Amino acid sequence: xxxxxxxxxxxxxxxxxxxxxxxxxxxxxxxxxxxxxxxxxxxxxxxxxxxxxxxxxxxxxxxxxxxxxxxxxxxxxxxxxxxxxxxxxxxxxxxxxxxxxxxxxxxxxxxxxxxxxxxxxxxxxxxxxxxxxxxxxxxxxxxxxxxxxxxxxxxxxxxxxxxxxxxxxxxxxxxxxxxxxxxxxxxxxxxxxxxxxxxxxxxxxxxxxxxxxxxxxxxxxxxxxxxxxxxxxxxxxxxxxxxxxxxxxxxxxxxxxxxxxxxxxxxxxxxxxxxxxxxxxxxxxxxxxxxxxxxxxxxxxxxxxxxxxxxxxxxxxxxxxxxxxxxxxxxxxxxxxxxxxx
Numbered sequence: 001x002x003x004x005x006x007x008x009x010x011x012x013x014x015x016x017x018x019x020x021x022x023x024x025x026x027x028x029x030x031x032x033x034x035x036x037x038x039x040x041x042x043x044x045x046x047x048x049x050x051x052x053x054x055x056x057x058x059x060x061x062x063x064x065x066x067x068x069x070x071x072x073x074x075x076x077x078x079x080x081x082x083x084x085x086x087x088x089x090x091x092x093x094x095x096x097x098x099x100x101x102x103x104x105x106x107x108x109x110x111x112x113x114x115x116x117x118x119x120x121x122x123x124x125x126x127x128x129x130x131x132x133x134x135x136x137x138x139x140x141x142x143x144x145x146x147x148x149x150x151x152x153x154x155x156x157x158x159x160x161x162x163x164x165x166x167x168x169x170x171x172x173x174x175x176x177x178x179x180x181x182x183x184x185x186x187x188x189x190x191x192x193x194x195x196x197x198x199x200x201x202x203x204x205x206x207x208x209x210x211x212x213x214x215x216x217x218x219x220x221x222x223x224x225x226x227x228x229x230x231x232x233x234x235x236x237x238x239x240x241x242x243x244x245x246x247x248x249x250x251x252x253x254x255x256x257x258x259x260x261x262x263x264x265x266x267x268x269x270x271x272x273x274x275x276x277x278x279x280x281x282x283x284x285x286x287x288x289x290x291x292x293x294x295x296x297x298x299x300x301x302x303x304x305x306x307x308x309x310x311x312x313x314x315x316x317x318x319x320x321x322x323x324x325x326x327x328x329x330x331x332x333x334x335x336x337x338x339x340x341x342x
Contacts, residue, residue, distance in 0.1 A: 060099065067097025071106050078109065087113050094129070104134040108143060115150065120159050120175070124150050124183055131190055144187075148196050151183040155203045177207055198224060198231035205237060214244050225272075235273035239282060242266040246285065249292070256296070263289045294320055294329040301333065310340055 074089030090113070093106035100106075107130040114123035127147040134140060153159045154175045181204055188200035205220035221237040221244070228234055245262035266282045266289075273279075301316030313336075320333035 063097055064100045067093050067100025068102055070097065071100065071102040074106060074109075078113070083113050083117060087117075091126075094133075098133060104130065104137040104139060107134065108137070108139045111143070111146070115146070120150060120154065121179065124186075128186055128190075144191060144196065147190070148187045148200065151180070151187045151200065152203060154180045154183060155207055177211060180207060193228060195231065198228045198233045201227070202233040202237060205240070209240065209244060214248050217244050229272070235269065235276040236278070238265065238269040238272065239276070239278050242269065242282065242285065246289070256293070259289055259293055259296075290323070291329075294324055294327070297323070298329045298332060301336075305336065314340060314342065 070089060071093045074086050074093060077089060078086035087110055090106040090110035093100060094103050094110065097103055107126060111123050111126035111130060114120075114126055117123075124147060127143050127150075130137075130143045131140065131147065134143075137143075150159065157174050159175055184200045184204045184207075188197045188204070191197050201220065201224040205217050205224065208214075208217035208220055218241055221241045224231070224237045225234050225241075242262045242265035245258055245265060249258045249262065263286060266286050269276070269282055270279060297316050297319045301313045301320065304310075304313035304316065317333040317337045317340075320329050321337070324330040
């Protein structure tokens with residue numbers, strides 16, 4: 001029996017499955033039927049023409065043997081201190097012979113050597129390839145940890161790259177922020193809902209915050225609170241949403257909605273995370289926001305007052321009175337309203 005039978009049977013299964021769509025609803029009912037037919041075809045092939053399956057097994061065994069032979073060459077170069085040669089050979093094993101017994105070790109060692117050589121971006125990518133391909137390896141957790149550490153070091157400025165991207169050659173500079181964010185996103189997504197993931201998302205937000213990309217920072221902090229509200233970084237993240245909004249207000253975006261959003265963020269933080277270390281600071285900042293709001297209303301009232309627009313001035317003086325029960329702004333508004341006949 002030739003492989004034409006398998007191809008034809010596969011095409012027949014596809015056609016049959018499509019026809020069933022009109023009569024059977026849900027993939028869970030169609031797939032088992034198609035798999036049952038395919039199993040029968042494979043049994044027929046194995047009973048009728050064992051030579052073909054033996055050929056496939058022989059090819060796999062030969063490929064594995066070639067991969068193991070290349071791995072030994074890579075290891076020999078590694079042991080001899082020829083890192084560049086070893087990296088290339090380890091990469092070849094993992095790329096060309098992914099099912100070889102030593103493929104996982106080859107990819108991991110490739111990543112390690114690249115890291116040791118200071119080629120951080122290529123090392124990170126090699127660890128990523130390992131993580132995507134070899135989840136069952138005993139080195140999987142170590143790969144996750146090494147990759148996460150590299151990303152966090154990069155975010156903290158502890159990783160440098162050479163001029164024109166060549167590691168440790170020429171002028172050393174910090175990795176570009178866009179590359180660091182990509183690294184952190186991969187760390188976050190490789191272990192969703194984990195402490196490592198939460199830390200990576202927090203670092204992303206911090207990075208945006210440090211570069212004054214306030215909208216991105218706020219969104220990143222909020223994503224952490226939304227996705228992992230019980231992580232140890234969530235409370236601080238929500239607190240920082242309020243801080244960033246206050247910085248926006250102080251930096252020129254002084255509209256009332258920004259102050260209101262900051263106040264809302266701090267109040268949400270106090271409700272969701274009572275007893276957190278920065279609760280007292282949040283209350284102090286809420287009071288500061290209230291004072292800024294009163295000063296803003298008083299300033300507008302005085303502007304209209306000086307401009308001879310008494311009725312408009314009264315509106316804002318009343319607003320100050322409504323929002324406060326005492327204090328300098330309250331007393332000024334009260335006194336001026338009395339002078340204006342109220």
